Amino acid sequence: MVGQTNLFDDVMKTEERFVIVVQSLEEQKGRLIKRTLREYNSLTHEQMDNLFEHLKDLFLEASFEENQSAFSITVYTNLDYAADQVYAHVKRHRGKKEWTHTAK
Secondary structure (H helix, E strand, O other): OOOOOOOOHHHOOOOOOEEEEEEEEEEEOOEEEEEEEEEEEEEOHHHHHHHHHHHHHHHHHOOOOOOEEEEEEEEEEOOOHHHOOEEEEEEEEOOOOOOEEOOO
């Protein structure tokens, strides 16, 4: 996979733990909001890699609700979660059948 998925592999600690957050971007009363759909805490690197790939496959095929414009999957390091340090971030927009890699 290209993009930012493996951008920080060389600086990750071997014992690093990860958090994966799946969000939906939705319009409610004229405002765009992010709603957290799922959150997975304290994953090992292997668990994170496997779950990240599974979630991308799962949400690539998931149907959008009427008010949704995107699904977003973000991987944080567990130690830096509160500081919003992103390991990988992918987003799928309405009408697209692919993930885009974006910096956060």
